[in-house]
Amino acid sequence: MASSSSKEKNAQQSNLDLEGVTPVDSHAPSVKEDDEVALDELENPKSWSSARKWTQILVICSASACATCFSSVAGFTEVGLEARFGVSHTVAILSISLFVAGLGIGPLLLGPLSEFFGRSIIYQVSYALFVALNFGVAFAPDIATHLVFRFISGFAGSAFLSVAGGSVADLFDDAHVALPMAVYTLSPFLGPVLGPAISGFINQNLYWRWTYYVMLMWGGVELVLLILLVPESYAPVLVKRKAVRLRKETGDDRYYAPLERSNKTLFGSIKASCIIPFQILLHERMALLLDLWSSLVLGVLYLTFQAFPIIFGQVHHFNVQMTGLSFLGIGIGMIISLLSQPYWIALHRRKVAEYNGHPPPEVRLYIGMAGAIMFPVGLFWIAFTTYKSVHWSVPMVASILFGTGTVYIFTTVFTFLVTAYRPYAASAMAGNSFLRSAFAAAFPLFAGPMYNKLGTVGATALLAGLSTVMSPLPFIFFKIGPRLRARSNFAHQD
Numbered sequence: 001m002a003s004s005s006s007k008e009k010n011a012q013q014s015n016l017d018l019e020g021v022t023p024v025d026s027h028a029p030s031v032k033e034d035d036e037v038a039l040d041e042l043e044n045p046k047s048w049s050s051a052r053k054w055t056q057i058l059v060i061c062s063a064s065a066c067a068t069c070f071s072s073v074a075g076f077t078e079v080g081l082e083a084r085f086g087v088s089h090t091v092a093i094l095s096i097s098l099f100v101a102g103l104g105i106g107p108l109l110l111g112p113l114s115e116f117f118g119r120s121i122i123y124q125v126s127y128a129l130f131v132a133l134n135f136g137v138a139f140a141p142d143i144a145t146h147l148v149f150r151f152i153s154g155f156a157g158s159a160f161l162s163v164a165g166g167s168v169a170d171l172f173d174d175a176h177v178a179l180p181m182a183v184y185t186l187s188p189f190l191g192p193v194l195g196p197a198i199s200g201f202i203n204q205n206l207y208w209r210w211t212y213y214v215m216l217m218w219g220g221v222e223l224v225l226l227i228l229l230v231p232e233s234y235a236p237v238l239v240k241r242k243a244v245r246l247r248k249e250t251g252d253d254r255y256y257a258p259l260e261r262s263n264k265t266l267f268g269s270i271k272a273s274c275i276i277p278f279q280i281l282l283h284e285r286m287a288l289l290l291d292l293w294s295s296l297v298l299g300v301l302y303l304t305f306q307a308f309p310i311i312f313g314q315v316h317h318f319n320v321q322m323t324g325l326s327f328l329g330i331g332i333g334m335i336i337s338l339l340s341q342p343y344w345i346a347l348h349r350r351k352v353a354e355y356n357g358h359p360p361p362e363v364r365l366y367i368g369m370a371g372a373i374m375f376p377v378g379l380f381w382i383a384f385t386t387y388k389s390v391h392w393s394v395p396m397v398a399s400i401l402f403g404t405g406t407v408y409i410f411t412t413v414f415t416f417l418v419t420a421y422r423p424y425a426a427s428a429m430a431g432n433s434f435l436r437s438a439f440a441a442a443f444p445l446f447a448g449p450m451y452n453k454l455g456t457v458g459a460t461a462l463l464a465g466l467s468t469v470m471s472p473l474p475f476i477f478f479k480i481g482p483r484l485r486a487r488s489n490f491a492h493q494d
Helices: 002-018 050-085 089-110 113-117 119-138 143-171 178-205 210-229 235-250 266-283 285-315 320-325 328-339 341-354 361-383 393-420 422-470 473-486
Strands: none
Touching: 050 089, 050 119, 050 143, 050 178, 050 210, 050 285, 050 320, 089 143, 089 266, 089 285, 089 422, 113 119, 113 143, 113 266, 119 143, 119 210, 143 178, 143 422, 178 210, 178 285, 178 320, 178 328, 178 341, 178 393, 266 285, 266 422, 285 320, 285 361, 285 393, 285 422, 285 473, 328 341, 328 393, 341 361, 361 393, 361 422, 361 473, 393 422, 393 473
């Protein structure tokens, strides 16, 4: 019996050795595994009350609109800049172009920051820098200082804009995210439309620097609201904070958060953020063409900041403040796009049900098909109604269609890129932001010469024609998108 027991013990020892497990003395003190911390249901931002979540969304949206509004308010300060600093009109336009360039470059370097530090600290620091740097714009003693501060203030503001969309995903689950995401998507594009209306009234009645004084007041209010009303919502950072708190309260170092043991480094993330977006642009035809389409749309939108003063100021003899109000038609169109969201949300839900809960990314292209028609039709309508003999209200009504189509196109491109390139969604969006901003920075610079050479009809019709060339994209990719994604190294596979 003793011999049999000894054999069994040896066999057990052999099995443990084979499994690579060291036998433990039953009388030795037990060693517990580390405990990974998770958020309770009530701690999860998605479980917060609707009022609390929507308050944060509206503050973030108004701050986004303010940041992008800073880009276009410069349009009506150009005359003041030329007179004060003795520069040409082209140099004065750089006030818009350099700010937009900063907005486009920033996400490549600053986009990954929230993955390490969270949303709220990025909001507060970037917006504080944004407001502070705009003091340099407002009080610049010379044109070089003014332009440098315009660029770096745009760069600082881009950190906020690159993170803001993530907060929407933090707060709402997939079933309820469509409406708040639509509201947020509208805000960065509504800001540039509000800019001329604000700037027109200020520059009609006050010194040009007051444009920036007023905007600084708005930016300061937004900063206070961000500090008071927008807490941290990024779940991995909240889990990390909880782990730190538990270790402190209990004295037990076993508690940890996944973020604390991640192999990702800040430098590595920034490096990837600067490389992968351009790899996607270089190798992915769908991403490149959709990015070019949305870039053309934003370029045309920013070109209107030079074109509308010609159409309504020179042709229809509007004064400065009334010319600024001529942009409200675009704004009305953008708001109509938001009001139509329940229809598009219902359509998407039907498609989700049709595909048993797993629709392909191509279903996101439906709203873009509508935008692909409305945008060029609106531009052609504006083009052929810019004659002095045509009442000014006609091209303004046409700009409503233009505004609605603009938001539809951006919505379809953004949502398609995020769903089709899900593993690399942030990089796909960073590449889109860079290309869009490049077009938006360049287009205002040649608007004046183009309209002087071709006239209001020819120049606007040329833009409409370019838009028409791009219009088939959502229809084409709806058909062949699955085949292209199947051969892609970056796209999400069904």
